[in-house]
Amino acid sequence: MDNLKLHYDVNGDDFSVAGENSSKVKKMLKQLGFSPDVIRCVAIAMYEAEINMVIHANGGFIDVDISPERVKVELQDKGPGIPDIEKAMQEGYSTASNRVRELGFGAGMGLPNMKKYTDELNISTEIGKGTLVELIVNVK
Amino acid sequence: MINYWHSVTLEKDNCKGCTNCLKHCPTKAIRIQKGKAKILKERCIDCGECIRVCPYHAKKAVTDSFDILNNFKYNVALVAPTFFSQFSIADNVNLILTVLKKIGFDDVYEVACGAETVTEKTKELLKSGELLTPTISSACPAVVRLISLRFPNLIGNLIPLRSPMEVAAKDARDVAVRKTGLKPEEIGIIFISPCAAKATAVKNPVNISKSCVDGAISVNDAYLKIAHQISNINEDEIENLSRSGKYGIMWAVSGGEAEATNSKRHICVDGIHNVIEVLEAVEDGKLRDIEYVEALACTGGCVGGPLNVENNFVARSRLERICRDISINENVKSREDVLWEKPLVYRPVMNLDSDISKAMEKAMKIEEIYESLPKLDCGSCGSPGCRDLAEDIVRGYANESDCIFKLRERLNTLAKEMIELDGNYEITKKKKNEEEQNEGGED
Structure with a gap:
């Protein structure tokens, strides 16, 4: 059987719709009958990644690949890239501007949360070119 | 057995089959079938939104006298x-x-x-x-x-x-x-x-x-x-x-x-x-x-x-x-x-299928049908929106022709085919007449 694939374009200018796609995926996973645990992990990790895409990278696109064994989310942006991934993985570390912090983001929990709620987190990034984030949540 | 008793009910005679309740229901628990609203009991949470919005007082709460x-x-x-x-x-x-x-x-x-x-x-x-x-x-x-x-x-x-x-x-x-x-x-x-x-x-x-x-x-x-x-x-x-x-x-x-x-x-x-x-x-x-x-x-x-x-x-x-x-x-x-006597149980009533693989097949089918629908969410088909109609079709509760735009499309095609058929008929008739005349001329 084929995997279920979803594709979304993420608008980098519009903060009011950031997170909309994670909501759609969450709804879809519920309909498909995935366990509440899997749904929570995907919802939180993907939401963090989607918001990051808008805050730091001016949008991009998301591909979701669902099979009964696992959910994979790939987020590709054409942003500035992450200079120091190790640092970015630390809780509390953030490069977010003051304006973004005033909105309640930039607490430095983005990547740590993605790590915490996924079974696999792969990041390939190139300065000035963009970042590809791959989130995998396995069905136990 | 799960008890589906609900206070919210339909007063059928008052229902005009309009889309007010259909549009407001937060759990998409209403469909219009044969001109009357129908409450999907397993989805209803008794919030009473439908009672509030029904202009014909067709939705009511059953209470004791x-x-x-x-x-x-x-x-x-x-x-x-x-x-x-x-x-x-x-x-x-x-x-x-x-x-x-x-x-x-x-x-x-x-x-x-x-x-x-x-x-x-x-x-x-x-x-x-x-x-x-x-x-x-x-x-x-x-x-x-x-x-x-x-x-x-x-x-x-x-x-x-x-x-x-x-x-x-x-x-x-x-x-x-x-x-x-x-x-x-x-x-x-x-x-x-x-x-x-x-x-x-x-x-x-x-x-x-x-x-x-x-x-x-x-x-x-x-x-x-x-x-x-x-x-x-x-x-x-x-x-x-x-x-x-x-x-x-x-x-x-x-x-x-x-x-x-x-x-x-x-x-x-x-x-x-x-x-x-x-x-x-x-x-x-x-x-x-x-x-x-x-x-x-x-x-x-x-x-x-x-x-x-x-x-x-x-x-x-x-x-x-x-x-x-x-x-x-x-x-x-x-x-x-x-304190509660028993924990709250999750009731996955929105699930497409109890088997994830089958649910995925259904979800893909839903996407496919949804793409072919007008996306106006008018509710005329009796489902709250186009995506819901696609879902209802896949679940087997509705047909594509419940969509009035789809129906119109089909009627248009049929009409065109009729005209074509009719045109063909005229042409053949004309040809036949000519042939008959020709045959007569030869006599």
């Missing part, structure tokens, strides 16, 4: 603060309670007292740090049901406490037994309900095996009886019956519960669609800075219930007026008997 009082030797009216707020003389709580004793009840008991008991336990549990945060109030039965259907991840965030109505009902019965010496089952505890959700919680509770309430009469029905009697009461007949304090009374309005529980970082959300929005945010982990979520299905809180007679803003102002004259009840005890 006053005849239920005949089933018991002694009847106690369980009165929520919302009921007081329906009267312009709301501040005379004792008058309203006295009149209740003139229209068939033997005694009265205020739900506000139950709310105060729940408040104490809530404070204790919040302080204990044992609860998942943000902790969500379980006072509104429509919200509890919503969570059991749509938010499996938030079941653990609900505070496992009975509603003020249940707590008050239990206490009311104990008081009545002490006063009368009757057996508990000879006493009728009758709730005057502002909403369908509480009427359902009485007949079909989710967290206790049996409700302590014996019946639910709508505020609307009780209001009329009281209105007829109220002017017949002399000043000296008014009994001193009210026991509720400020905090208990204000539970009836949005913000009242959160203030009573004194949580520092709380959200008060009212109106079922707003509640859904906030619950989505909690589920996404966006509200980590919040300790307590007070969530009420009706706009304005219980004063906005669909079975009330008064506008919720007026009602709120009247309750604030009552509170100016009364104090806070001190020394309310925190009790163990207000």
